Amino acid sequence: MANPSVETVNTSSDKLMLVVGVLLVLAGFVGFYWLGSQEWYVRGAALAVGVIAGVVVGLLSAPGKSFIGFAKDSYKEVRKVVWPTRKEATQTTLVVFAFVLAMAIILWVCDKSIEWVIFSAILGWK
Structure with missing residues (x-):
């Protein structure tokens, strides 16, 4: 059974929370530059507080x-993934490299054959 469609209702309070979150992040950046004459840890704290507060407000919407x-x-889905072993990954990589090399050789032979047919056989260039 397919997932049922979900109707999302964005209320004005959710939009307001997102706007406040963005403004708090911007306030953190403004505070960082506005406190340019202060020590680095004061500026960093202003930035961190603004960004963290903005993210928290945004996540509460x-x-x-x-x-x-x-x-x-x-x-949860990533935890279900069965990752290949080192041996499997190495073997797969070698198969890919071998295929790429074989295709490169085949395409080179085709290119040179077409080049020979066009320039030597048809046009008579040497």
Whole structure:
């Protein structure tokens, strides 16, 4: 059964939260440059506080919560992946290289054959 379609309702409060989140991130950057004469850790703290606060506010909105759900589901799916062993990866890589080399040789032979037919046989150039 296919996934049912989900209707997302974006309320004005969700949009406002996203705007506030973006403004907090921008405030962190503005604070970083506005405090240019301060020590590096004061400037870094202003930047970190702004960015962290903006991300937290953004993640508390409905789109942020759906992103968190998506990230959790993606993590679960990645854990299900069966990764190849080192031997399997090496063998696959060697097969790919061999195929590429064979195709390069075949294409070179085709190219030189067509070149010979056109320039030597048809046009008579040496």
